[in-house]
Amino acid sequence: MVKSEMFHVKPIVATSSLRALAYDALKEAITNMNIYDQKDEVRLDERKLSLNLGVSRTPVREALTVLEQEGFVRFEARRGVFVIKKTKSEIVAMIQAWSALESMAARLACTRATDEQLACLREHFPEFYEGRPSDHMDEYSDANIRFHQKIISLGQCDVIRDITSNLLMHVRGIRNAALRQGDRAANSIREHVAIIEALEARDADLSERLVREHGLGLARHVEMYGDYLD
Amino acid sequence: MVKSEMFHVKPIVATSSLRALAYDALKEAITNMNIYDQKDEVRLDERKLSLNLGVSRTPVREALTVLEQEGFVRFEARRGVFVIKKTKSEIVAMIQAWSALESMAARLACTRATDEQLACLREHFPEFYEGRPSDHMDEYSDANIRFHQKIISLGQCDVIRDITSNLLMHVRGIRNAALRQGDRAANSIREHVAIIEALEARDADLSERLVREHGLGLARHVEMYGDYLD
DNA sequence: GACTGGTATTTGGTATGCCAACTTTCTCGA
DNA sequence: TCGAGAAAGTTGGCATACCAAATACCAGTC
Numbered sequence: 274m275v276k277s278e279m280f281h282v283k284p285i286v287a288t289s290s291l292r293a294l295a296y297d298a299l300k301e302a303i304t305n306m307n308i309y310d311q312k313d314e315v316r317l318d319e320r321k322l323s324l325n326l327g328v329s330r331t332p333v334r335e336a337l338t339v340l341e342q343e344g345f346v347r348f349e350a351r352r353g354v355f356v357i358k359k360t361k362s363e364i365v366a367m368i369q370a371w372s373a374l375e376s377m378a379a380r381l382a383c384t385r386a387t388d389e390q391l392a393c394l395r396e397h398f399p400e401f402y403e404g405r406p407s408d409h410m411d412e413y414s415d416a417n418i419r420f421h422q423k424i425i426s427l428g429q430c431d432v433i434r435d436i437t438s439n440l441l442m443h444v445r446g447i448r449n450a451a452l453r454q455g456d457r458a459a460n461s462i463r464e465h466v467a468i469i470e471a472l473e474a475r476d477a478d479l480s481e482r483l484v485r486e487h488g489l490g491l492a493r494h495v496e497m498y499g500d501y502l503d
Numbered sequence: 504m505v506k507s508e509m510f511h512v513k514p515i516v517a518t519s520s521l522r523a524l525a526y527d528a529l530k531e532a533i534t535n536m537n538i539y540d541q542k543d544e545v546r547l548d549e550r551k552l553s554l555n556l557g558v559s560r561t562p563v564r565e566a567l568t569v570l571e572q573e574g575f576v577r578f579e580a581r582r583g584v585f586v587i588k589k590t591k592s593e594i595v596a597m598i599q600a601w602s603a604l605e606s607m608a609a610r611l612a613c614t615r616a617t618d619e620q621l622a623c624l625r626e627h628f629p630e631f632y633e634g635r636p637s638d639h640m641d642e643y644s645d646a647n648i649r650f651h652q653k654i655i656s657l658g659q660c661d662v663i664r665d666i667t668s669n670l671l672m673h674v675r676g677i678r679n680a681a682l683r684q685g686d687r688a689a690n691s692i693r694e695h696v697a698i699i700e701a702l703e704a705r706d707a708d709l710s711e712r713l714v715r716e717h718g719l720g721l722a723r724h725v726e727m728y729g730d731y732l733d
Numbered sequence: 734g735a736c737t738g739g740t741a742t743t744t745g746g747t748a749t750g751c752c753a754a755c756t757t758t759c760t761c762g763a
Numbered sequence: 764t765c766g767a768g769a770a771a772g773t774t775g776g777c778a779t780a781c782c783a784a785a786t787a788c789c790a791g792t793c
Contacts (some may be wrong), residue, residue: 290746292568319775329748331561334775335568338522342569350520351754351775364663365537373607373663374600381599431649432596433603436666485607520776524755549745559778581745581784 291328296336298326303345306441308358309502315356317346343439361502364447365492371440372488375421378428378437379468383477386427393468394423411460414441414449420465424484427472447502451494461487505704521558526566528556533575534672538588539732545586547576553731591732594677595722603671607653608658608667609698609714613707616647616657624653624699643688644679654714657702677732681724691717 274395299322308315323333339352340346345353383390398420418441425437452458464487471480495502553563566592567584570576577585587717589597612621628650648671655667682688694717701710725732 297783318773320773321740323748330775331747331749335746338565339572342572351724351773352756353774366660369607369611369660370666371605371664373603377599386659430596430599431593432600432670436600440662459690475730522776552741559779560745561779565776578745581743582786583744668745 290359291332292335295322295326295328295332296339299333299336299340300345300442303340303356303444306356307446308356309446311358313359317356318352319354344443345498359443359502361495361499364444364502365496366501367440367444368447368488368492368495371437371444371453372485372492374433374437374440375425375488376481376485378425378430378433379480380428381430382424382427382472383475383480385429386472390427391473394420394427395470397423410453410458414452417452417461418445418448422470424468447495447499448491450493451498453497455496457494464490512586522565523564524556525552525556526569529566530672533586534675535569535646536586537676539662539676541588547584547586549584571624573625574673574697589732591714591725591729594729594732595726596605597674598677598718598722598725600672601667602667602715603723604663604667604670605655605718606638606711608655608660608663609660609702609710610707611660612654612657612702613710614703616702618730621703624650624657624702627653628695640683640688644682647682648675648678654698654702655724661670663730677725678721681721681728684724684728687724694720 296316306315317337319330319333319337326333337346337348341348341354344359346355347357349355398416422437422441427432428434436468452461464483468480468487470482471483517707527546547567549560549563549567553560557564567576567578569585571578574589575587577587579585639721652667652671652676658664680689694713698710698713698717701713
């Protein structure tokens with residue numbers, strides 16, 4: 274018997290399927306293009322896509338099927354596949370659902386997160402304590418997104434994490450645009466600080482309320498000033 | 504020109520795609536089978552399915568792709584498609600996400616729903632005011648599901664409606680099973696009555712809290728007594 | 734009889750071809 | 764010149780063919 278313990282092979286090749294690769298490529302392309310700049314809806318050509326991706330139509334279609342189910346594209350029989358432009362009211366609805374889930378995550382975090390995990394909120398987001406975010410708006414936009422994702426991860430609920438990660442893809446652009454309107458950034462920072470303090474105090478009711486009101490405030494803002502979406 | 508206004512044709516033939524038909528058939532089959540009775544995971548054979556459905560593998564695969572994205576099945580390369588059995592902690596996580604969304608729907612309903620719509624809650628669910636639901640458990644289980652769906656529809660948020668409708672498919676069986684354990688049915692009725700009253704009083708904070716606690720109570724119950732799921 | 738190695742079969746992944754419906758372009762007559 | 768209609772070209776939906784990996788089966792050896 275050969276001493277097989279002496280062979281240390283690589284764990285696994287784990288080469289992803291073409292479908293997964295096509296999905297990643299398409300999703301990145303869709304989220305990176307700013308859909309709301311285009312006047313008309315963007316149409317995707319299955320044959321061109323499979324040509325550009327270097328694979329056949331089959332995995333492309335299966336990837337598009339997933340994207341349809343996630344609300345990114347829409348199939349029209351014998352007309353084409355179109356990238357969906359969300360209406361203002363749809364965006365508002367997504368932000369409301371987001372608020373519901375993030376506020377629940379905050380509630381769960383109050384009992385589940387360790388002190389070390391909660392400390393990450395302050396450590397990783399020092400910019401929340403500085404005065405003028407408008408100078409570094411791009412960085413702050415990213416930090417803003419990360420802050421909300423961090424709260425959700427602290428909730429340690431995979432279902433909430435998965436659902437919100439999808440919603441984020443749709444809302445990311447709008448959230449950042451709204452930050453630049455009016456005096457929202459400064460307000461946003463104050464609210465974030467209050468949320469951190471409530472979490473550190475492990476006050477579930479307060480944390481939940483603050484997160485919810487923060488989110489619903491964004492929803493109201495989009496409702497009022499988001500007419501450019503339609 | 505023919506006066507086309509005089510013709511009132513049927514809206515559209517709207518013959519669904521085979522993919523949609525396959526999706527409906529598979530989803531119904533999956534939700535109707537009780538997955539948790541089976542010892543092993545159930546494997547689906549693409550070729551047998553397409554044979555039984557009378558279509559080719561292509562639309563079947565596309566339907567399965569959607570079901571995978573919804574968390575009902577799992578593809579294993581060159582091994583098969585398996586119906587997913589959720590673990591207890593996954594069920595708990597889904598109930599928590601559900602509670603977040605339903606409580607937000609209740610909050611929204613307080614400002615959005617008309618008096619007539621709120622009245623439907625009492626009219627359609629008279630059994631909540633009767634004493635012994637255990638005699639008609641099946642009917643009560645259905646009414647229970649309808650009650651929660653009604654609250655969500657009163658919230659008038661399409662995103663919340665869509666997401667919860669998916670969660671419901673996964674949780675339906677467990678919710679009904681939990682009702683039969685211990686004295687939960689009677690408790691459930693009392694809580695439903697309190698929720699109706701809070702909504703009728705248009706007390707958003709109270710409605711939200713009652714709905715959330717009702718849901719999280721179910722989550723705790725499954726957490727404690729749902730060991731049969733694993 | 735158990736084990737090894739190879740071979741046949743099964744099965745999901747992918748590529749390709751065909752079709753019907755929709756668009757666009759061309760044609761021809763008023 | 765213009766428009767109706769036909770023909771040609773697109774395009775997504777579906778079916779089918781083929782491939783590689785995984786499994787099942789079998790023969791041969793010790």
